[in-house]
Amino acid sequence: MNKDKRTEISEIGEFGLIDRIHQGVKIKHASTVKGIGDDAAVIGEGKRLMVVTTDMLLEGVHFDLAYTPLKHLGFKAVAVNISDIAAMNAVPRQITVSVALSNRFPVEAVDELYEGINLAADHYQVDLVGGDTTASRSGLIISVTAVGEVEKEKISFRSGAKINDIICATGDLGAALMGLQVLEREKQVFLSNPEMQPDLEKYTYITGRQLRPDARMDIVHELRDLEIVPTSMMDISDGLASELFHISKASGVGVMIYEDKLPIDKQTYDTAVEFDLDPITCVLNGGEDYELLFTIRQEDFKKLEKHPDIHFIGHVTKAEEGLFLVTKSGTAVPLQAQGWKHF
Numbered sequence: 001m002n003k004d005k006r007t008e009i010s011e012i013g014e015f016g017l018i019d020r021i022h023q024g025v026k027i028k029h030a031s032t033v034k035g036i037g038d039d040a041a042v043i044g045e046g047k048r049l050m051v052v053t054t055d056m057l058l059e060g061v062h063f064d065l066a067y068t069p070l071k072h073l074g075f076k077a078v079a080v081n082i083s084d085i086a087a088m089n090a091v092p093r094q095i096t097v098s099v100a101l102s103n104r105f106p107v108e109a110v111d112e113l114y115e116g117i118n119l120a121a122d123h124y125q126v127d128l129v130g131g132d133t134t135a136s137r138s139g140l141i142i143s144v145t146a147v148g149e150v151e152k153e154k155i156s157f158r159s160g161a162k163i164n165d166i167i168c169a170t171g172d173l174g175a176a177l178m179g180l181q182v183l184e185r186e187k188q189v190f191l192s193n194p195e196m197q198p199d200l201e202k203y204t205y206i207t208g209r210q211l212r213p214d215a216r217m218d219i220v221h222e223l224r225d226l227e228i229v230p231t232s233m234m235d236i237s238d239g240l241a242s243e244l245f246h247i248s249k250a251s252g253v254g255v256m257i258y259e260d261k262l263p264i265d266k267q268t269y270d271t272a273v274e275f276d277l278d279p280i281t282c283v284l285n286g287g288e289d290y291e292l293l294f295t296i297r298q299e300d301f302k303k304l305e306k307h308p309d310i311h312f313i314g315h316v317t318k319a320e321e322g323l324f325l326v327t328k329s330g331t332a333v334p335l336q337a338q339g340w341k342h343f
């Protein structure tokens with residue numbers, strides 16, 4: 001380490017940090033098909049390949065136990081990893097789960113956490129095959145690794161988007177962010193007056209999206225049934241705009257998306273207005289929705305046209321055309337990726 005120079009991690013951000021780590025890596029094996037730089041790594045030889053991904057959730061950074069039931073947390077820790085397997089157009093098979101626990105947690109709490117993990121394992125049809133348990137002095141940490149399988153010709157990388165492809169997004173966006181805003185507000189209300197009961201009834205959809213997201217394996221299976229291989233795909237964990245930048249950079253293309261095509265639930269919209277936030281900003285920059293963002297060839301459009309949960313939000317353009325959002329009034333404004341900054 002150069003002792004004279006100190007760079008704060010916040011100066012380069014999470015993606016800058018990943019790029020820096022990536023630069024120091026030399027690939028030694030032909031079986032490393034794809035290393036750092038996509039939703040999951042791809043390894044193996046021959047026609048069937050494996051995908052591997054890992055994600056860590058930290059108390060105080062990714063979740064707050066004041067309003068996160070341990071059972072939901074266990075489910076979410078698995079779901080966010082399955083989402084990265086889905087993003088490669090792969091099918092998940094196994095997971096390992098490692099936890100760091102402080103003596104604050106009794107065995108019953110650990111049971112509750114694993115109840116959620118096992119529920120997710122059943123839901124996504126994966127086997128829990130190992131992991132590690134250790135003591136923690138600074139809150140709960142859960143790290144999950146997921147392994148999946150995919151036929152070589154069906155993998156969707158971030159790098160395959162082609163000019164004129166149609167950009168698709170599943171479900172609706174911005175809900176998890178607004179759910180988090182509500183949970184945080186009710187926590188503050190409770191802290192200032194413990195007599196007050198949290199008022200969460202009218203926010204069940206968005207708080208559910210925050211606390212217990214569902215990875216879109218259903219979409220992966222449907223695309224397979226329709227014999228569609230997305231030309232590029234990733235999951236929406238950091239916000240739509242940020243993910244569009246990743247696809248644009250990896251594929252060497254531009255994008256044009258349309259405000260009136262962006263999917264937003266009414267509860268998300270109403271809550272954004274209530275919080276004095278622009279609903280479209282929530283859709284573009286809200287994280288943790290765990291929906292899928294993908295591109296398809298024009299000729300595959302007919303097969304998906306009537307799908308109730310897939311939205312056609314724009315199209316792929318030339319790299320030099322940049323990334324733009326066309327507003328409802330018809331003005332094209334440059335997209336900005338805020339994403340989530342943990343540092």
Ligand SMILES: [Mg+2]
Pocket residue numbers: 039083084087234235236237
């Ligand atoms: Mg991802």
